[in-house]
Amino acid sequence: MKFAIFVALSLALVIIGLATPNRVRLEELSDMGIFRIYSTEVVESPLFQSVASVGFAFIYSIDPRDAERARAKFTRIDGESISFSTSHKDVDTILRTFGANVVSVSQIGSISSTLAHTNRNDRFIVTEGQRVNLQIAVNGGRTTVGWPMILGSF
Secondary structure: OHHHHHHHHHHHHHHHHHHOOOOOOHHHOOOOOEEEEEEOOOOOOOOEEEEEEOOOOEEEEEOHHHHHHHHOOOOOOOEEEEEEEHHHOOHHHHHHHOOOEEEEEEEEOOEEEEEEEOOOOOOOEEEOOEEEOEEEEEEOOEEEEEEOOOOOOO
16 A cells, blocks of 8 residues: 555656756856845855845855755745856847747846746746746846846846
8 A cells, every 4th residue: 555655656746747847947058157046045055155135035146057056955946047248148049048938128228128938937927917937137248037037136
């Protein structure tokens, strides 16, 4: 009986795993720059270069090469972002990398912001009646990509 329950639970986990879309891994874009995790958790690790409080959450800055190890420190991640040199990737390349569809594009001064949706991440917010789970901001020589939205400055 215990073996049958074990097999049933294992099969359920495999099916759930197969049905879950590949999550966005922003560090796929660059191993240089600054990777950030947004969380309401207080977590300590020598992997964190800095931690900033934004009132309701914390922004943990990490070397992109340590992103996967840093994720393992959290039980809840509310979002992530990565900033890198604009010359490294353009917006169209980023959209193709994640199979994302553009929801809207806005320009505020020197900052261009693209909101998009990708099936590679099941978390999203709704803005103007549409699902958004990827934001790309270009500001001068820097590109910042975040899901579901960029928290903090870009």
